Amino acid sequence: MTGTRAPRQGRPKNAAERTPAGVMSTVLTIGGYTWTRVRQGELGQIPALIGLLVIWTYFEAKQPTFLSARNLSNLVLQIGVTGTLAAGVVLVLLLSEIDLSVGSVSILCSAILASLLVNHSWPWYWAILLMLLAGAAVGAFQGFWFAVVGVPSFVVTLAGLLGWQGVQQFVLGSTGTINVFNPQIEAIASSTLPAAWGWALAIGGAGVYALTHIQEQVRRRRAGLPAQPLAVVVARAAAIAAIALVAVAVLNGSLNHVWVFGKSVYTNPGVPTAGVILLGLVVFFAWVTTRTRFGRYIYAVGGSAEAARRAGVNVTAVRISVFTLCALLAAVGGLIQTSRLTSASLAISPGQVTLEAIAAAVVGGTSLFGGRGSVWSALLGALVIGSVANGLDLDGQQPYVKLIVEGAILLLFVTIDALARRGRMAAGRA
Amino acid sequence: MAIDLEQGRGGAGAAPPLGDMPVLELKGVSKSFGAVQALTDVDFEVYPGEVVALVGDNGAGKSTLIKCVSGVHTADKGTILIDGKEVRIHTPSDATRLGVETVYQDLALCDNLDVVANMFLGREIAEPAGVGPLGELEMEKRSLDVLDGLHVTTIRSVRQTVASLSGGQRQSVAISRAVMWSAKIVILDEPTAALGVAQTAQVLSLVKRLREQGLGVVVITHNLHTVFEIADRIIVLRLGRRVATFRQRETTPEEVVAAIMGAQRQAA
Numbered sequence: 001m002t003g004t005r006a007p008r009q010g011r012p013k014n015a016a017e018r019t020p021a022g023v024m025s026t027v028l029t030i031g032g033y034t035w036t037r038v039r040q041g042e043l044g045q046i047p048a049l050i051g052l053l054v055i056w057t058y059f060e061a062k063q064p065t066f067l068s069a070r071n072l073s074n075l076v077l078q079i080g081v082t083g084t085l086a087a088g089v090v091l092v093l094l095l096s097e098i099d100l101s102v103g104s105v106s107i108l109c110s111a112i113l114a115s116l117l118v119n120h121s122w123p124w125y126w127a128i129l130l131m132l133l134a135g136a137a138v139g140a141f142q143g144f145w146f147a148v149v150g151v152p153s154f155v156v157t158l159a160g161l162l163g164w165q166g167v168q169q170f171v172l173g174s175t176g177t178i179n180v181f182n183p184q185i186e187a188i189a190s191s192t193l194p195a196a197w198g199w200a201l202a203i204g205g206a207g208v209y210a211l212t213h214i215q216e217q218v219r220r221r222r223a224g225l226p227a228q229p230l231a232v233v234v235a236r237a238a239a240i241a242a243i244a245l246v247a248v249a250v251l252n253g254s255l256n257h258v259w260v261f262g263k264s265v266y267t268n269p270g271v272p273t274a275g276v277i278l279l280g281l282v283v284f285f286a287w288v289t290t291r292t293r294f295g296r297y298i299y300a301v302g303g304s305a306e307a308a309r310r311a312g313v314n315v316t317a318v319r320i321s322v323f324t325l326c327a328l329l330a331a332v333g334g335l336i337q338t339s340r341l342t343s344a345s346l347a348i349s350p351g352q353v354t355l356e357a358i359a360a361a362v363v364g365g366t367s368l369f370g371g372r373g374s375v376w377s378a379l380l381g382a383l384v385i386g387s388v389a390n391g392l393d394l395d396g397q398q399p400y401v402k403l404i405v406e407g408a409i410l411l412l413f414v415t416i417d418a419l420a421r422r423g424r425m426a427a428g429r430a
Numbered sequence: 431m432a433i434d435l436e437q438g439r440g441g442a443g444a445a446p447p448l449g450d451m452p453v454l455e456l457k458g459v460s461k462s463f464g465a466v467q468a469l470t471d472v473d474f475e476v477y478p479g480e481v482v483a484l485v486g487d488n489g490a491g492k493s494t495l496i497k498c499v500s501g502v503h504t505a506d507k508g509t510i511l512i513d514g515k516e517v518r519i520h521t522p523s524d525a526t527r528l529g530v531e532t533v534y535q536d537l538a539l540c541d542n543l544d545v546v547a548n549m550f551l552g553r554e555i556a557e558p559a560g561v562g563p564l565g566e567l568e569m570e571k572r573s574l575d576v577l578d579g580l581h582v583t584t585i586r587s588v589r590q591t592v593a594s595l596s597g598g599q600r601q602s603v604a605i606s607r608a609v610m611w612s613a614k615i616v617i618l619d620e621p622t623a624a625l626g627v628a629q630t631a632q633v634l635s636l637v638k639r640l641r642e643q644g645l646g647v648v649v650i651t652h653n654l655h656t657v658f659e660i661a662d663r664i665i666v667l668r669l670g671r672r673v674a675t676f677r678q679r680e681t682t683p684e685e686v687v688a689a690i691m692g693a694q695r696q697a698a
Contacts, residue, residue, distance in 0.1 A: 220567065223567050223570075224571075225571065291564055292564060293554050293556045293560060293564065296543075296547060296551075296554060299542060299543060300540045300543060300547075302542065303540035303541055303542035304541065306536075307539055307540050307551070308540065308551065308552070310522065310534075310538045312523060312552035312553070313551070371542035372542055424593065
């Protein structure tokens, strides 16, 4: 560009910056901004947060052990599988596609792992490596079929849902169950971090978050770009630090004598390893999707594949990679599942696992209509779905109640998504 | 050629506006699709700092001609020169590399991405080696520079999604994106179709600024008002042949319409 730089007088500064004083006005500005976005259909994670609050309040009122340290620790374990699978589903949804095969892929990889360990006596690390590779290969195969051959992803992965389940049954053999007695595999779901590590994780994570975000705003200001007021950034970082510290305190059992947390004997305190794995995956993929070229291309292809192609994006490669990653995450989910059940068996319904993962992604705020959402919605949605299942279990409800309630919640959140989309269209944003 | 009004009409006045050498020149370009002859021996030229309107009825070959330059099609015959040097354009990225940017009617923007992400789509700054974290700050600054340089001031924030922009603002983003990559020639396909009056004015003034910056601009349009508002020269295609060339200041809409319809045959 050879054009001379014109002064930037035409562009108003960030609204919050214009208001001269006070946290109060900042809060009002942010509140107003959020409300405008909500009205225009940019709901993000707000419905899921409200839902989580309602669900937790309801179950705590009904079953006072719901928010006990032990049960929350249990909940973290329960969402490990769903959350990991949902993270992969989010990636595919961002691409405006769907993957119905994640449940089957995860149980297939679980069966491969069990078979390698038990029937072929492989060391655990090679068995894990091969199961992950198998997952990635399955994903690449499905991605190829969709992106290159051109079969709709819905059909390819529906075939996968059936087909990979068949392969799983073949791998498991006539008994239908392989029990895994391997201390390393078991440790994934049964171990917890030492208390000090848990604290270090919370403090370190919150510190890194605060530092990077404050640094970013400072750099924006220095570059003469509109920046958020420092008070807002600090407040948000403080909130995240508080959540992290409370979560670790609860899981470590430090709050066992305080308020609602001290109502049960807590035998295995500490942050569950499976929860740390899930959190690590979510943080990593959230970073990839929002801060790298590859992530940008996922959103671009989901927004308009044709526009991305004309801009020089290799749409086929992006699609195959995303389906590969999704299946790889399904394999990690299968690993956690194997560890929790210490077996691979026919007992798990791949259809239900798949739909819970998709439900978690959508409930957490990723749009079924594609191109909008965040990997964090996998964690949040899995928490919502997991809390409902866990609460109903505590309440001694029959399995049919669980299915009906989960179905209703999914319908509710997809309805919110559809209405939000209509709101965006009305505001000219769709 | 049966009719070539350029010599007759233009005479000495047909001298190029800003230089002797066209930034883009096509000589004797022909293109056929099976039995259909879409272009027959077409010459075409744009000078730096000039807006050329390419007009013609449906099926006249406007789009085919443009696609031969932007790398979507390859011409069967004829040569393409950029800055006087013969070039070969086989793919859209060939065209981009040679400084030819095309803004299609559908704009090819991703609605769910913000303005900055769209302007840098496919050419993001990411250190090191394209795999590191995105250089958002740098991209945002450069986007603002380009928009400011073109006086696109109606966009409140470059961090809002393109979905929230008006039609004229989207067109402005698409055009700004085209010129920020050291383009020499910008081709605009129906830039004012489906825009309201104010939006059209906004886009047309942007096109004028492209001319001020010394770019060669080709505008395909059906809208004669647009043609007479911005074009320096008007090139008329009819049935795959170039049938007339007008200087905007020396002609009337009636004459142009007549050429488009083929009525010029009688006049000549």
